[in-house]
Structure formats: structure tokens, C-alpha cells
Amino acid sequence: MLKQITVTVNGAQHTAEVEPRLLLVHLIREVLNLTGTHIGCDTSSCGACTILLDGKSVKSCTILAVQANGKSVTTIEGMIQNGELHPLQEGFKENHALQCGFCTPGMIMRATELLANNPNPTEEEIRWGISGNLCRCTGYNNIVKAIEYAGAKMRGEEPASTEPQFV
Amino acid sequence: MGHSMKRKEDARFIQGKGHYVDDIKLPGMLYMDIVRSPYAYAKIKNIDTEAALKVPGVVAVVTGRDLEKYNLHWMPTLMSDTQMVLPTDTVMYQAQEVAAVIATSRYAARDGREAVLVEYEPMKPVMDPYKSLLPNAPVLRPDKPGKTDNHIWHWEVGDKEKTEAVFAKAEVVVKQDMYIPRIHVASIETCGCVADYDKVNNHLTMYMTTQAPHAIRTVIALVAGHVGLTEEKIRVISPDLGGGFGGKVPVYPGYVIAIAVSFLVGAPVKWIEDRSENLQADSFARDYHITAEMAGTKDGKILATRFKVLADHGYTDASANPSKFPTGLFSIGTGSYDYGTAYMEADAVYTNKPPGGVAYRCSFRVTEAVHAIERITDRFALEVGKDPAELRMQNFIKKEDFPWKSPTGWTYDSGDYHAGLKKAMDAIDYAGLRKEQAEKRAKGELMGIGISTFTEIVGAGPSKDFDILGIKMFDSAEIRVHPTGKAIARFGTKSQGQGHETTYAQIIAEELGIPAEHIQVEEGDTDTAPYGLGTYASRSTPTAGAAAAMAARKLRDKARKIAAYLLEVSEADLEWEPGKFFVKGAPEKVKTIQEIVFAAYTNHPQGMEAGFEATHYYDPPNLTFPSGAYICVVDVDKETGGINVRRFVAIDDCGHIINPMIVQGQVHGGLTQGIAPAMYEELIYDEAGNILNGTLMDYLVPTAVESPSWETGHVVTPSPHHPIGAKGVGESPTVGAPPAIANAIVDALSPYGITHLDIPITPFKVWKALKEKGAI
Ligand code: FES
Ligand code: FES
Numbered sequence: 001m002l003k004q005i006t007v008t009v010n011g012a013q014h015t016a017e018v019e020p021r022l023l024l025v026h027l028i029r030e031v032l033n034l035t036g037t038h039i040g041c042d043t044s045s046c047g048a049c050t051i052l053l054d055g056k057s058v059k060s061c062t063i064l065a066v067q068a069n070g071k072s073v074t075t076i077e078g079m080i081q082n083g084e085l086h087p088l089q090e091g092f093k094e095n096h097a098l099q100c101g102f103c104t105p106g107m108i109m110r111a112t113e114l115l116a117n118n119p120n121p122t123e124e125e126i127r128w129g130i131s132g133n134l135c136r137c138t139g140y141n142n143i144v145k146a147i148e149y150a151g152a153k154m155r156g157e158e159p160a161s162t163e164p165q166f167v
Numbered sequence: 168m169g170h171s172m173k174r175k176e177d178a179r180f181i182q183g184k185g186h187y188v189d190d191i192k193l194p195g196m197l198y199m200d201i202v203r204s205p206y207a208y209a210k211i212k213n214i215d216t217e218a219a220l221k222v223p224g225v226v227a228v229v230t231g232r233d234l235e236k237y238n239l240h241w242m243p244t245l246m247s248d249t250q251m252v253l254p255t256d257t258v259m260y261q262a263q264e265v266a267a268v269i270a271t272s273r274y275a276a277r278d279g280r281e282a283v284l285v286e287y288e289p290m291k292p293v294m295d296p297y298k299s300l301l302p303n304a305p306v307l308r309p310d311k312p313g314k315t316d317n318h319i320w321h322w323e324v325g326d327k328e329k330t331e332a333v334f335a336k337a338e339v340v341v342k343q344d345m346y347i348p349r350i351h352v353a354s355i356e357t358c359g360c361v362a363d364y365d366k367v368n369n370h371l372t373m374y375m376t377t378q379a380p381h382a383i384r385t386v387i388a389l390v391a392g393h394v395g396l397t398e399e400k401i402r403v404i405s406p407d408l409g410g411g412f413g414g415k416v417p418v419y420p421g422y423v424i425a426i427a428v429s430f431l432v433g434a435p436v437k438w439i440e441d442r443s444e445n446l447q448a449d450s451f452a453r454d455y456h457i458t459a460e461m462a463g464t465k466d467g468k469i470l471a472t473r474f475k476v477l478a479d480h481g482y483t484d485a486s487a488n489p490s491k492f493p494t495g496l497f498s499i500g501t502g503s504y505d506y507g508t509a510y511m512e513a514d515a516v517y518t519n520k521p522p523g524g525v526a527y528r529c530s531f532r533v534t535e536a537v538h539a540i541e542r543i544t545d546r547f548a549l550e551v552g553k554d555p556a557e558l559r560m561q562n563f564i565k566k567e568d569f570p571w572k573s574p575t576g577w578t579y580d581s582g583d584y585h586a587g588l589k590k591a592m593d594a595i596d597y598a599g600l601r602k603e604q605a606e607k608r609a610k611g612e613l614m615g616i617g618i619s620t621f622t623e624i625v626g627a628g629p630s631k632d633f634d635i636l637g638i639k640m641f642d643s644a645e646i647r648v649h650p651t652g653k654a655i656a657r658f659g660t661k662s663q664g665q666g667h668e669t670t671y672a673q674i675i676a677e678e679l680g681i682p683a684e685h686i687q688v689e690e691g692d693t694d695t696a697p698y699g700l701g702t703y704a705s706r707s708t709p710t711a712g713a714a715a716a717m718a719a720r721k722l723r724d725k726a727r728k729i730a731a732y733l734l735e736v737s738e739a740d741l742e743w744e745p746g747k748f749f750v751k752g753a754p755e756k757v758k759t760i761q762e763i764v765f766a767a768y769t770n771h772p773q774g775m776e777a778g779f780e781a782t783h784y785y786d787p788p789n790l791t792f793p794s795g796a797y798i799c800v801v802d803v804d805k806e807t808g809g810i811n812v813r814r815f816v817a818i819d820d821c822g823h824i825i826n827p828m829i830v831q832g833q834v835h836g837g838l839t840q841g842i843a844p845a846m847y848e849e850l851i852y853d854e855a856g857n858i859l860n861g862t863l864m865d866y867l868v869p870t871a872v873e874s875p876s877w878e879t880g881h882v883v884t885p886s887p888h889h890p891i892g893a894k895g896v897g898e899s900p901t902v903g904a905p906p907a908i909a910n911a912i913v914d915a916l917s918p919y920g921i922t923h924l925d926i927p928i929t930p931f932k933v934w935k936a937l938k939e940k941g942a943i
Binding site for chain 1: 178182183192352353409590663665818832833834836838863871872874879
């Protein structure tokens with residue numbers, strides 16, 4: 001009892017025959033071979049699998065592929081536009097907001113929606129905004145900085161210095 | 168300080184092009200899932216695989232009995248104990264591997280797993296390490312010949328009699344029992360592998376989440392050599408790792424089963440554990456029950472310390488400690504203080520919990536030791552009525568006394584503890600905070616300031632004492648410079664996010680003058696990289712980083728010879744400046760490193776070997792001793808017990824800094840892994856052996872909301888014995904932060920007579936303690 005679904009992923013339409021129980025994250029990773037979206041848990045806790053579904057950030061381990069039928073998915077692979085890094089991608093690199101990189105795609109996708117809804121968030125709003133995404137490496141300071149950096153860039157402002165600050 | 172070069176590895180990670188083990192897909196690859204025990208201690212009566220084998224897509228089900236036929240059902244641990252790969256008779260902890268299901272897809276393997284029927288006869292487990300030592304406790308390891316109790320080993324260090332004598336006469340003695348709970352590192356990527364055995368060539372390629380690929384290759388050869396998998400037939404590849412922190416050092420049964428299955432079935436087999444399996448079965452850290460005592464004078468001079476430990480190792484001793492160090496480097500626990508006498512002892516026991524011991528930003532038990540000394544120092548300060556900062560300043564080892572010999576036998580390389588604490592106090596305005604605290608206390612509000620001034624011990628280690636399964640703990644670097652002056656460098660270590668591709672390139676760049684952008688760093692493939700013991704316990708920069716500098720210096724010596732030949736002068740007439748040799752007094756007569764390297768391939772002196780490459784195996788002469796001064800401010804809500812970490816300043820001394828941005832990143836991450844056990848994380852078991860928080864829903868990994876905004880800084884005392892003066896930093900913050908936080912919370916509660924709380928200090932614990940003392 002396979003079901004046929006059509007999903008637009010990073011602008012390209014894909015049709016696939018899938019088991020109804022197939023998780024969206026497995027469609028993305030294993031059927032479409034877009035392995036930038038990661039899996040870090042089995043309880044919808046970590047956010048490593050976050051993608052955009054019709055522009056909203058969603059934990060793709062938490063919904064079924066069939067629920068994405070007729071919808072549009074953006075993954076980390078779709079963030080680069082015309083060879084240009086997205087300001088968030090740039091912000092993460094410039095501010096050392098990643099170490100092992102495993103949480104990074106999910107963080108960036110989550111931050112994309114965060115900035116879309118709130119282009120100039122406070123530190124507190126950023127921290128709460130990414131609280132569904134776990135990072136075990138960075139201690140979050142630099143992720144906050146990276147999102148602030150991207151926000152500034154997207155507002156057309158000069159971002160703060162990316163040099164590390166020491167007391 | 169070095170240069171905050173942006174990381175070379177980031178380009179792939181920010182674009183979703185990292186290459187982690189679960190991203191590997193091989194033709195004909197099968198998937199493995201694992202049936203796990205619901206009981207902590209039970210006899211296996213029967214395993215019925217019939218229904219599972221009928222599940223569409225299921226290819227095979229493997230049990231301990233199947234592995235027994237090949238003598239692959241047991242394996243050695245890194246501490247020379249033994250561990251089941253799959254059980255034949257008895258399960259020893261909840262979530263232990265019982266059988267493996269192999270199928271053509273991930274989903275079919277999971278269906279098959281659900282269909283395996285295991286009949287158990289549950290027994291009463293031993294969950295309490297103290298009860299494990301009672302004469303009526305069941306002997307958990309009858310498989311070990313002659314074993315009649317659950318005691319694993321006894322260890323001691325220091326001068327027992329002298330310490331007792333000091334304690335007997337001391338004006339002040341304080342004593343505190345403390346439990347450092349069992350925690351789990353929970354790197355965001357779990358563990359897994361793809362075992363790819365090629366029958367035709369009798370060759371195994373093992374892609375796996377490992378921090379120590381070379382050591383693992385040797386272990387596989389030791390376990391499977393008897394079935395023909397000898398070491399030259401094994402290639403271990405550790406791809407990008409989504410965090411490690413020590414959790415990817417041990418050999419887990421899943422890896423071995425995957426290899427066995429690939430060997431038997433002749434197809435590649437992928438095994439990726441899910442998060443709950445990872446939390447419930449993989450290596451834990453800590454689980455130390457400590458009694459700490461300190462003796463001193465009424466005016467605050469520390470005279471002696473005495474620590475007694477009961478270590479719960481779970482079902483087998485599988486800590487990844489250096490072989491001669493069953494308690495790891497716990498004996499660093501005399502801390503940053505100048506006193507002459509200490510005695511420490513530890514006993515380890517078996518219980519019905521998963522094995523492990525040091526997998527939480529590794530640290531070889533330094534975290535436990537530092538918690539004990541920093542907490543008991545605060546207790547002592549409270550007892551003698553001195554400010555904890557002042558008492559520390561009074562007792563610190565002085566800058567001029569390095570190298571300093573500790574009462575437990577270590578030689579600390581360098582440090583300036585007074586400068587570190589002073590810098591932290593200035594940065595946080597310590598005097599101002601104490602004033603504010605006094606005002607708040609007068610109003611009945613709870614505010615606390617906590618200090619931790621720790622000494623770390625990393626960079627294991629000198630081959631005289633340090634080995635794992637007999638293999639000495641050196642590490643290695645190989646540099647090959649191509650004719651056009653661009654290089655590839657390979658290492659025996661393995662980054663899990665530490666940024667080796669950048670830091671190592673910077674070290675070589677500093678030594679050779681080839682720009683770091685032109686140095687490609689590779690690790691993790693045993694076919695190409697030189698042998699090394701891997702990355703854990705902050706050893707990469709102290710060992711492999713040193714090897715990089717030494718290999719680069721060999722190349723510089725060769726470059727000098729070639730330059731002398733090209734410039735037709737003697738070697739002694741040449742002067743080096745990063746990137747070039749020039750003739751003394753005639754700087755226009757110069758050869759750049761690129762010209763010299765080109766000549767090494769095109770125009771080298773007669774009699775000299777062509778090419779431009781060097782390898783170095785670095786055996787450190789001593790460990791390195793990073794240190795830190797951390798100060799934390801908390802506000803506690805009296806009514807709810809809620810704790811807010813208002814500020815946290817961390818001053819680290821990790822010696823010479825190669826990339827300040829990367830070092831700061833390590834400190835930030837380590838601090839969050841310090842607040843985690845201090846306030847949130849603990850693996851909790853009930854008496855029946857059930858884990859009560861074995862998922863990420865209940866095991867509380869801090870989010871950005873729980874993490875304060877960290878403030879960091881440095882003092883620098885270069886390690887005198889390291890080629891570039893570096894000491895290592897990865898685990899320092901995780902070691903140093905928990906006592907700073909615990910001391911701050913206890914300080915907040917001290918007006919009500921509260922002198923200690925065990926970590927994790929939760930709002931409930933605080934509220935309960937206040938309630939008991941009648942404060943609310
Ligand atoms: S994989 Fe953890 S939330 Fe989706
Ligand atoms: S960078 Fe490793 S989990 Fe975030």
C-alpha cells in the first residue's frame with residue numbers, strides 16, 4: 001500500500017511512492033539523498049532534522065512524508081542562492097557558531113523562520129527562539145551572535161565585529 | 168596569542184555537505200537493528216526468531232549463540248576486563264544488546280526487532296554500589312575465574328600515615344560526602360557504523376563513529392584475528408563526527424556485531440543507534456561516591472587532604488583510561504594549593520548498570536577530583552570564616568614555585584594562579600558583588616558567588632607511564648609538501664568538532680611559513696594517516712599538535728640545507744624568518760620556502776634525499792597542566808528554589824594559544840557541559856534497574872535558554888616542555904564549571920546553615936533544603 005506523493009524540495013518537484021509510515025526526514029535523507037538534514041533523537045527533542053515546510057520550521061522526524069504531499073520543503077542544501085551563501089550560513093562561519101556541525105543545518109533552518117517572523121530579535125528572543133534545537137558543542141554564545149549577524153545583514157545594517165571578545 | 172583564523176572545515180558544514188556515518192550508502196547495504204533487554208539482570212530462557220525471520224525484508228537474526236560458534240561473543244574492554252558482544256545466558260543491564268536483526272531497510276529491521284520473542288527469567292539486580300560489596304550480594308561476574316565478590320580493584324596514592332598524622336593534630340578538619348552522578352555525554356550524533364567486508368579480498372572497511380581509529384583497528388584485529396581479519400586487512404575510516412566527547416572512544420557491541428554480520432552475510436551492514444539506545448546503553452561518565460576531607464589551621468592554611476572513593480563501574484570495567492591508571496588522573500585532586508600531604512584511595516565495583524566511566528568530555532576522572540577539592544576548599548573556608556577567594560589566594564602554589572611537585576607525584580609544568588583569580592575577580596567585580604550580596608542578605612534575598620580555581624592534567628601521555636592496551640600514548644603527524652609548495656598533513660588524532668583542520672594547519676604555517684590556506688589536514692583514515700591514539704582528554708594539541716611542530720622543524724632543517732646549496736653559502740650564514748631563509752646581513756639574498764620546496768623536487772643537492780616530507784611521533788616528556796579561575800554569580804528564588812546563573816566569568820590558562828576563536832569556542836561549549844551536570848543532567852535508575860530518564864525528553868541537555876552568556880578570558884603561562892608552549896583546553900571548562908556553580912548555590916543558601924548539595928542542584932533540591940532548614 002504505497003502512496004504516491006509529490007513534494008517540491010529546494011525548488012525541484014519530486015514524485016515518490018512511499019510507505020505511509022515513512023518519516024519526512026527519511027524521505028529527504030534516504031530517498032532524495034539530501035543528507036544535510038540530520039537525525040539526533042527519537043523524541044522530537046533535538047531539532048537536528050529541522051527543515052522549512054511551506055516556510056515554517058518543522059522537525060522533519062516528527063511528521064510523515066505523506067503529510068508533505070503537495071507542499072514545499074526547504075533544506076539546508078537549498079539555502080545557497082546563485083552561488084551566494086545565505087546570511088545565516090555566512091554568520092555561522094564568521095562567528096564560529098559551529099564545531100562538529102551536526103546541529104548546524106537544523107539551527108540555520110530554525111533561525112531562518114525566526115528572522116522571517118522577527119527581523120530584529122533580542123538576545124532573549126533568539127535564545128527562546130532556538131530552544132527547540134540542541135547544540136552540544138558551542139555553548140550557544142556564538143550561535144546567538146551568528147543569528148544577530150545575519151539579522152543585521154538582512155536588514156541592510158553593518159553586523160557587529162566577529163572577532164572573539166575576551167574579558 | 169595566535170590568530171583567529173576562520174575555520175577551514177566550516178564551508179562543508181554550513182552547506183549540509185558534512186559527511187557523517189549515517190550519510191554513507193553502499194550498494195547492497197543491509198541495515199541492522201538491535202533487540203535490547205528490558206531487564207537489568209535476567210537469565211535468557213529462549214530467543215525465538217521465527218516470526219522475525221518471516222518479516223518481509225528481514226535477512227537474518229543473530230544471537231549470542233550464533234557468535235559463540237566463531238568465538239566472537241565476548242570482547243576485551245580497554246581496561247583489560249571482558250564484555251559480552253551478545254549474551255548467551257544472562258543479561259547484565261537494561262538495554263543490553265540481546266540479538267541483532269538484519270534487513271534490507273531500516274524500517275524492516277525495526278519490524279523484525281519487534282518480532283523477536285525473548286523469554287527472560289528476571290533476577291533481582293544490584294543497583295547500589297555499597298550493597299554490591301555486601302557479603303550477601305550475588306556475584307555478578309561468575310564468568311571471571313575465581314571471582315567471589317563484586318569488587319574490581321583497589322587503588323591508592325599518597326602518604327597514608329603522614330596524612331593521618333596531620334589530620335590527627337590539625338586545628339580544623341572538614342569532611343563532606345558527595346556524589347558525582349552518572350551522566351551521559353549525548354553528542355548530537357549518536358554512534359553507528361557501516362561494516363563493509365569484502366569476501367573476495369578478505370578485507371574489511373569499517374566506517375565508524377570513533378575518536379581513535381588506529382587503536383580501534385588494532386582492537387578489531389585482536390578480536391577477529393582468529394577468523395582471518397588481521398590488521399593489514401582492516402581499514403577504519405572515521406568520517407565527520409557529530410561530537411564525541413569521549414562517547415566515541417569505546418568499542419560498543421553494535422560495532423562488533425555489524426562486523427560479524429558483514430563477515431557472515433558478505434554485504435555491507437549499517438548500524439545507527441537511536442538516541443534512546445545511545446543514552447541507555449552507551450558509555451556513561453562519573454558515578455563516583457566521594458568522601459573528601461581537608462585539614463588545616465584556624466587561619467586558613469591548608470595542611471592535608473584525604474579522599475575516599477567508591478566507583479560504580481556498572482557491569483564491566485570499560486572506562487577508557489590509560490591502562491596503568493584505573494582511576495584515570497584522579498590524583499590531580501590536590502588541586503592548585505601548596506600543601507605537603509595527601510592520601511587518596513578508591514575501590515571499584517560491579518553493578519547492573521551499563522559500563523563506561525569517563526565519556527563526558529573525557530577528562531580521565533579529573534572532573535570528579537576537581538569537584539572534590541573545590542567543594543571541600545569552600546567547606547573549609549566556611550568553617551574558618553574566610554572569604555573563599557582570600558583563602559585560595561592564601562594557599563595557591565606560587566608562580567615562582569613551578570615546576571611544582573604535587574603530594575601525589577605529579578610535576579606541574581607552569582601556572583600563575585594568583586594572576587588568574589585576580590583577573591576573574593576584577594572582571595566580575597568581586598568586591599562589588601560581595602557588597603551587593605550583603606545588602607540582599609539583609610533583605611532576606613538569596614544571592615551566591617562561587618569560585619573554582621582548578622588545575623587540569625592533560626596531554627596523555629609520556630610513554631613511560633601511559634598506554635592503552637599496551638600501546639603507548641604518543642601521537643603523530645606526517646607532512647608532505649608538494650612541489651608547488653602546498654602541503655597535506657595527516658594525523659593520528661580525529662577531530663569531532665575541535666577544528667583540527669584549521670589549528671594544525673596554523674601550527675605548520677607558523678613553523679614553515681606556508682600559508683595555512685595551503686595546508687590540507689586529514690585525519691581518520693587508518694590507511695593513510697600515521698598511527699596515533701586519537702582525540703580525547705584534551706590530548707590533541709599537546710601530542711599531535713606537538714608532532715606537527717616537530718615534523719615541520721625537521722622540514723625546516725632540510726630547507727636550510729637546500730637554501731644554503733641554492734644560495735651557495737654555509738648553513739650557518741642563513742637566517743630564518745617565517746617563509747624564507749636569507750643570508751645574514753644580505754637580506755636580498757633570499758629563498759622562499761616555496762622556492763626551496765620546488766628545488767627539493769627539481770634541483771636538490773647531490774647526496775640528499777629528494778622530496779619534502781617528514782613524519783614525527785611525539786612522545787611528550789610530561790603531561791601539561793592547564794588551569795582556570797572561574798567565578799559564577801547566582802540568584803536563587805527562595806519560594807521556588809529556582810536558580811538563575813546571572814554571570815559566569817572563566818579565565819583559562821591553556822598555555823600558548825594557536826587560534827583564540829577556536830579556544831574560546833571550546834571554552835563556551837565546555838562551560839555548557841559544565842552547567843549541565845551541575846544543574847540538569849543525571850542518569851537515574853530505580854531499584855529494579857530501570858532507567859527513569861533514558862530519552863532526550865527527560866534527560867535534560869541544556870538549551871540556549873539554560874545556557875548563560877559566557878564571559879571568557881586568559882592568562883598565559885606557556886608549557887615549558889611543549890614545542891610551542893600549548894597545553895590543551897577542551898575539557899578544562901567542563902572540569903572547572905560544576906564546582907563554581909555548586910559553590911555559588913551553596914553560598915547563596917549558607918545563611919540558613921546549608922553547607923553542601925550534591926549536583927545536579929535542581930530547584931527541587933534547593934527548595935527541599937530550605938524547607939528542612941526552616942527557611943521557608
Ligand atoms: S531528530 Fe531530533 S528532533 Fe528530529
Ligand atoms: S556544533 Fe556540534 S552539536 Fe552543535
